[in-house]
Amino acid sequence: xxxxxxxxxxxPAGAAKQDDLDLSQVATIVDEGDAHGNLxxxxxxxxxxxxxxxxxxxxxxxxxxxxxxxxxxxxxTFYAQFSxxxxxxxxxxxxxxxxxxxxGATRITEALEQELDVPDGASTxxxxxxxxxxxxxxxxxxxxxxxxxxxxxxxxxxxxxxxxIREFVKELGLEAxxxxxAGGGSTGGGGGGV
Amino acid sequence: xxxxxxxxxxSAERKGKRRxxxxxxxxxxxxxxxKVRDAFVAEVEAAGMRDAVEIAIIGxxxxxxxxxxxxxxxxDTYYPRLKVKDVKRIxxxxxxxxxxxxxxxxxxxxxxxxxxxxxxxPFYSQQLRIALRDVGVIDPENLDEYLxxxxxxxxxxxxxAMAPDAIVEEILASGLRGRGGAGFPTGTKWKFAxxxxxxxxxxxxxxxxxxxxxxxxxxxxDGDPHAVIEGMxxxxxxxxxxxxxxxxxxxxxxAVRRLRLAIAAAEERGFLGEDVFGSGWAFKxxxxxxxxxxxxGEETALIASIMGERGMPRKRPPFPAVSGLWGKPTNINNxxxxxxxAWIIAHxxxxxxAIGSGTCKGTKAFSLAGKVVNGGLAEVPxxxxxxxxxxxxxxxxxxxxxxxAVQLGGPSGGCVPASLxxxxxxxxxxxxxxxxxxxxxxVVADDTTCMVDLARYFLQFTQNESCGKCVPCRIGTKRMLExxxxxxxxxGRESDxxxxxxxxxxxxxxxxxxxxxxxxNPVLTTIMYFRDEYEAHIAEQRCPALSCDAxxxxxxxxxxxxxxxxxxxxxxxxxxxxxxxxxxxxxxxxCIKCDAxxxxxxxxxxxIVSGPREIAAAVTAQRGx
Numbered sequence: 013x014x015x016x017x018x019x020x021x022x023x024p025a026g027a028a029k030q031d032d033l034d035l036s037q038v039a040t041i042v043d044e045g046d047a048h049g050n051l052x053x054x055x056x057x058x059x060x061x062x063x064x065x066x067x068x069x070x071x072x073x074x075x076x077x078x079x080x081x082x083x084x085x086x087x088x089t090f091y092a093q094f095s096x097x098x099x100x101x102x103x104x105x106x107x108x109x110x111x112x113x114x115x116g117a118t119r120i121t122e123a124l125e126q127e128l129d130v131p132d133g134a135s136t137x138x139x140x141x142x143x144x145x146x147x148x149x150x151x152x153x154x155x156x157x158x159x160x161x162x163x164x165x166x167x168x169x170x171x172x173x174x175x176x177i178r179e180f181v182k183e184l185g186l187e188a189x190x191x192x193x194a195g196g197g198s199t200g201g202g203g204g205g206v
Numbered sequence: 207x208x209x210x211x212x213x214x215x216x217s218a219e220r221k222g223k224r225r226x227x228x229x230x231x232x233x234x235x236x237x238x239x240x241k242v243r244d245a246f247v248a249e250v251e252a253a254g255m256r257d258a259v260e261i262a263i264i265g266x267x268x269x270x271x272x273x274x275x276x277x278x279x280x281x282d283t284y285y286p287r288l289k290v291k292d293v294k295r296i297x298x299x300x301x302x303x304x305x306x307x308x309x310x311x312x313x314x315x316x317x318x319x320x321x322x323x324x325x326x327x328p329f330y331s332q333q334l335r336i337a338l339r340d341v342g343v344i345d346p347e348n349l350d351e352y353l354x355x356x357x358x359x360x361x362x363x364x365x366x367a368m369a370p371d372a373i374v375e376e377i378l379a380s381g382l383r384g385r386g387g388a389g390f391p392t393g394t395k396w397k398f399a400x401x402x403x404x405x406x407x408x409x410x411x412x413x414x415x416x417x418x419x420x421x422x423x424x425x426x427x428d429g430d431p432h433a434v435i436e437g438m439x440x441x442x443x444x445x446x447x448x449x450x451x452x453x454x455x456x457x458x459x460x461a462v463r464r465l466r467l468a469i470a471a472a473e474e475r476g477f478l479g480e481d482v483f484g485s486g487w488a489f490k491x492x493x494x495x496x497x498x499x500x501x502x503g504e505e506t507a508l509i510a511s512i513m514g515e516r517g518m519p520r521k522r523p524p525f526p527a528v529s530g531l532w533g534k535p536t537n538i539n540n541x542x543x544x545x546x547x548a549w550i551i552a553h554x555x556x557x558x559x560a561i562g563s564g565t566c567k568g569t570k571a572f573s574l575a576g577k578v579v580n581g582g583l584a585e586v587p588x589x590x591x592x593x594x595x596x597x598x599x600x601x602x603x604x605x606x607x608x609x610x611a612v613q614l615g616g617p618s619g620g621c622v623p624a625s626l627x628x629x630x631x632x633x634x635x636x637x638x639x640x641x642x643x644x645x646x647x648x649v650v651a652d653d654t655t656c657m658v659d660l661a662r663y664f665l666q667f668t669q670n671e672s673c674g675k676c677v678p679c680r681i682g683t684k685r686m687l688e689x690x691x692x693x694x695x696x697x698g699r700e701s702d703x704x705x706x707x708x709x710x711x712x713x714x715x716x717x718x719x720x721x722x723x724x725x726x727n728p729v730l731t732t733i734m735y736f737r738d739e740y741e742a743h744i745a746e747q748r749c750p751a752l753s754c755d756a757x758x759x760x761x762x763x764x765x766x767x768x769x770x771x772x773x774x775x776x777x778x779x780x781x782x783x784x785x786x787x788x789x790x791x792x793x794x795x796x797c798i799k800c801d802a803x804x805x806x807x808x809x810x811x812x813x814i815v816s817g818p819r820e821i822a823a824a825v826t827a828q829r830g831x
Contacts, residue, residue, distance in 0.1 A: 050514035052497050090516040090673070092498030093456050110419030110613060110649040111575035113663050119800055126778065126798075146457060147500070147667070150421035151233040152573060152649075153270035153581030164236040170800040171776055 037061050038072040051079065051087050055094055064095045100135040100142035102184075104128075104177070107157040109148030115155040116170075121145060123170040124158075127177050127192055138189045223260045224301065225279040226250075229342065231266025231425060232460065233582075238290075239274030245293035246276070253297050265429020266421075267342035269329050271581035272312065277324055284324040286312045315579055315601055329580045332599045334561065336569045337385070337545040338422075338585045341429035346464050349471040352432040358477055360551035361439045365485040368551075373444040374400055377547065379555035381567030386412055386503070386540030387615060387644040388720070389566075389633035392547075395537060398527035399445045402535035407447040410531065410538045411438055412508060413454040413461065416500040417616025418667065420647030422571040423541035425583050427454065427461035430545065431468035435491065437544030439482060440551055442489040445537050450491045453508055456498045465493055500617075500671035504719050505530075505538045507673070518673045519719035540645070542571055563589025566632035576613070576649040577604045586631065593627040596650060607652040611735070615644020617664045617671075618724035620731030621657060640731040642724065656753035657736040658743050662690035664728035668721060679722030682713040686729060695756040698744030703733060748817035755799045758816045761824040762803075764789035766811035773803035773812060791828045 041057045054073060059065050065088055074081040088094040106112075106121045121132050124143055128136050135142040151157050154166025158173065165176055178193050187194040228234075228243040246261045267275060272286035278296070283306055285296060292310055299307050311320040312327055321327050335341075344351035352358070364373050378393025399407060411434060415423040427434060438450050454462050469491055472478040480488045494512050501507045502517040509531050511517035530536025546568060550558045559567045566588035572595060575581050579601030586595055592612060596602070603609050611621040620641030622629065629635050636643045651660065669683040686709050689702050710726030717723045733740060742748045749757040762773070762782070767789040773782040774790060781797040784790030792803065792812075804812040815824045 052511065052514045054514075056495065056497065086516055087514075090499060090518075091496075094497065108418070109575075110616065110647070110660075110663070111581075113418075114576055114649065114651060114655050114660070116801065122798070123778070123800065147416065148418035148420070149232065149236075149457065150424045150573075151236040151270070152419055152421060152575030153233045153273070154236050155575065157236060166233075166236050169802070169805055170778075171802040171805065174778060 033062065033066055033068055035068060035072050038069050039076060042073060042076045051077075051084060052091070055084070055088060059094060064098045067096065070096075098135075098139070100139050102141050102161055102180075103159070104141055104143045105149075105159040106132075106143075106145050107149045107151070107155070107159075108145045109150075109152060109155070111152035111155040112148075112157055117145075117156040119170040120156050120158055120168050120173050123173045124177060127174055128181075128190060129192065136189070138186070140184070140186055140189065223258060225260045225262055226276055226296075226301075227262050227264045227267075227279070227343075227345075228276045229265075229267040229273060230263040231270065231273070231342070231429065231583075232421065233266070233270035234273035234275060235460075237273040239276075239288075241290050242274045242276065242288045242293060245290045246297070249293050249297040250301065253302050255297075255301060259301055262345045263347070264343060265341045265346045266425040266583050268333075268338075268584065269327070269580055269582045271579070281306070281322060282324045283322050284312050284327065285310050329582070329584070329599055329601065332586070332594070333584050334569050334587050335585045336549045336558075336561075337426060337433070337542045337571050338430070338583065339549065340433060341425055341583070344430065346429050346431055347467055349432060349468070349475065352430070356552065357432055357548075358436055358472075360548035361436045361477065362483050364440045364551050365443050365483050365487050370400065370444045370446065373440060373551065376551060376555045377444070380550045380558040381555075381562070382543065382546055382550060382558065383566065383633065384540055385542035385546070385570065385645070387618070387642060387646075389643060392539060392543055395527065395539070396441065396444055398525070399447075399535050399537035402528055404535050406449075406532075406534045407445055408531045408534055408536040409438060409441050409445060409447045409450040410505075410508065410512070410536060411450070411452040411544055412503065412505070412538055412540050413452055413458070414496050414503045414508060415455055415458075415541070415645060416503045416671075417618070417645055417647045419573065419575050419613070419649040420616055420645050421573045422583060422646045424455075424458050424461055425573075426541050426545050426571075427452075427458065428464045431461075431465045432472065433545040433548060434465070434541055435468055435472055435478065437539075437547035438491060439477065439489055440547050441537065441539065441544065443482075443487050447537065448488050448490065450489065451494050451512055451531075452491065453494045453496060453502070453512060456496045462493060462495055469493070499673075500667075501673045501719070501721050504721060507719070508538065509536065516673070518675045519721070521718065542646070561587045563587075563630055563632050565634055570631060570643070570646060572631075572646045572648050574600045574648050574650070577607065577652040577655070578602070578648075578650040579604055588632050589630045591628050591630055592622060595631060595648065596627070600650070603650065603652050607654070609650070610653050610655060611651045611657065613641075613649040613651060613660065613728070614647070615642040615724075615727070616647045617668045618642060618720065618727055619644045619647075620727045621651070621660065621735060622731070623735040625735075640727065640734055642727065654751055654753060656694070656749055656751035657732040657739050658690065658749075659694050659751075659754055661729045661732045662687070662694055665690055665725070668725040672721065672725075676716075676718040676722060678713045678716040679718070679725065682709050682717075683722070683725050685709055686713075686726065690729070693740065693743045694749075694754045696743065696747035696754075698740075700744065702744060703737070703740055706733065746817055748820070750816070752814040752816050754816075758799065758814050759794055759821040759824065760792050760797055760799060760801075760803060761813050761815060761821075761828045762790050762792055763811045763813055764828055766809050768809055768811075770808070772806045772808065776802040776806040778802065789828070794825060 108117045130136045156168050157166045250259050275286045374396045382392040383389040499517045502511045504519045507517040507519040526536040571585040584599045633643045665687045669687045672679045674680045769787040781793045782803045
């Protein structure tokens with residue numbers, strides 16, 4: 013479980029500058045924390061405020077609660093839910109539960125990695141998409157499954173996945189950012205090379 | 207066989223209305239059931255039948271692979287795989303016209319016959335539902351529907367007419383054992399917590415259902431949240447705890463939402479709070495959302511997580527019954543265990559103990575997934591055979607393929623082969639196969655599933671989820687994973703199987719908690735039952751299931767290929783190519799093995815081959831034409 017903390021200087025280009033963060037909310041969150049000073053709850057609320065847990069917010073929590081920042085990072089890196097870097101505007105989550113795995117979830121992730129030129133677990137350079145995986149969504153009979161923001165897709169093939177993401181990118185008018193998609197690709201579009 | 211909990215249409219019947227129940231379980235919602243629900247509302251409105259027909263949502267109805275589905279109250283008519291455009295016909299022909307829409311009924315895959323009534327479908331008629339008694343029957347967001355089915359009667363009886371010791375005795379006598387997987391007798395656990403000294407005690411419901419491929423607990427929490435709450439109310443009184451927590455996995459937002467609604471509704475009616483049922487008993491219940499860590503399913507890790515810490519297990523004793531949350535006596539049970547409690551109090555321990563086998567009483571819920579026809583949620587008496595669950599309830603293997611193994615218990619469990627299909631489903635018999643009962647995830651594998659890759663998948667999972675506290679788990683699982691990765695890439699060494707076995711036995715013996723102690727099970731059982739697959743990967747660089755990417759190649763059978771160019775069109779990397787009406791080829795340098803060509807080919811001309819010699823021959827053949 014322990015993962016390396018990606019420090020802010022390694023944050024992807026285009027991420028909100030952390031100097032611009034309004035940290036006044038952190039004090040409110042700390043004030044409203046439960047009597048036991050539950051750090052997980054504090055961090056969950058911090059993350060829902062900022063979309064991730066920014067480094068300055070951790071320092072602020074440490075200052076206000078007296079809990080060393082190292083212990084706070086200990087919790088952040090332990091739980092998969094927390095992220096210290098901002099995520100893309102649109103979230104693509106591929107289920108890698110057992111049923112999805114035997115139904116070919118790896119091919120779904122690979123197709124998305126290729127179309128958007130982004131590795132699993134990272135965000136695209138333009139910060140439009142984050143690609144991630146989840147252990148099980150509990151919709152095993154629809155395997156393999158992925159979620160694109162609030163929309164869910166089941167019984168996927170790699171081919172269908174490519175279609176879904178291409179259409180979505182075009183809908184957003186972002187083809188120019190993704191050469192593979194702008195070119196039309198082979199799926200459902202122009203013919204393959206002969 | 208009693209089939210508690212299959213009769214639909216509770217609230218509607220009371221109001222003299224007919225009812226359409228649309229499944230709002232996770233899989234059905236994924237498949238679009240909310241659009242179907244909206245269509246029903248609109249069509250019923252348009253037909254002017256708003257006052258005569260109620261459109262309700264229900265929790266997981268069970269047969270997820272047939273979703274989105276709806277059940278019409280007259281005759282409990284079952285309409286599977288609904289599309290929005292089907293709704294108008296059901297409203298016009300069935301609800302208005304009184305004629306069942308034959309064309310939309312369920313087709314039995316075995317006989318080909320259409321079945322109208324939900325209870326006549328083998329998947330349902332073969333089950334016995336206790337923990338799932340109201341799941342898929344009532345609207346989980348409506349407390350009155352739970353009450354109409356006798357809800358909270360057991361808790362009322364327990365708190366107003368039973369002594370706490372008598373409740374503990376009743377649970378002991380029922381033979382109920384922990385449904386989270388370990389199978390510890392629930393009554394004994396309660397007895398420990400009850401007899402622990404101290405004024406302040408806690409109870410916790412473990413809803414951190416982390417096994418990939420398992421969704422029973424989620425279905426209970428979002429399909430019948432009051433069943434869990436009622437069980438906890440009874441337990442709180444029996445143990446002497448005034449405060450309780452339900453710890454819900456982060457990935458289950460629907461369960462969190464429905465539990466919150468249910469707790470608020472129960473508080474409003476005085477089923478929770480300062481004076482439960484006017485008995486003077488105080489019990490407060492809170493929800494704790496997990497933050498995404500599998501190991502938090504372990505009870506000491508879960509307690510650390512509720513306290514806001516890293517969810518790392520600690521050594522036991524002291525057991526939580528002595529020193530748990532905030533150092534106080536704490537009782538932890540699983541969702542399904544709590545959901546069974548009210549039934550036992552209502553029907554008596556003897557009725558529960560009459561179901562099941564020698565050492566395992568009652569029923570067990572399973573989630574059926576993978577290559578099985580009827581994927582979904584099922585509950586059967588303990589002692590039923592795996593064959594019964596997979597073939598009678600589950601309907602056998604998809605696409606007429608061959609059963610290879612069933613994976614039980616997720617990352618802590620193992621694979622049981624076809625030769626052991628008559629193993630009864632109980633804790634001891636399953637443990638004897640090397641697998642475990644576990645929480646109830648059953649993932650069925652067919653001949654296209656590589657058992658080495660499945661073992662690698664689970665090891666990758668446990669390795670990733672190891673908290674890192676103890677060396678055998680942290681480093682041992684990593685070494686095992688490296689070996690498995692090597693084998694699936696065709697770089698296995700002759701000594702690898704022996705190394706895996708040695709590492710496995712050390713990790714099992716020396717890990718601190720259940721995660722490490724059981725992590726090697728998927729590897730050990732696949733070596734035990736499918737050793738030939740390991741050997742084929744290692745000695746021949748061949749994957750018998752044609753699944754491991756590094757060991758397979760896609761080629762085109764020149765005799766079968768018609769040159770229709772569909773594969774070329776579908777190939778994302780232009781590896782499949784050829785002239786129109788001429789046999790195509792797949793360029794091995796470019797192919798990324800995405801399966802798009804094989805899935806698209808209408809002539810079965812795309813083959814997968816494995817093994818260096820086989821690949822060389824097939825590649826030569828497709829060039830030669």
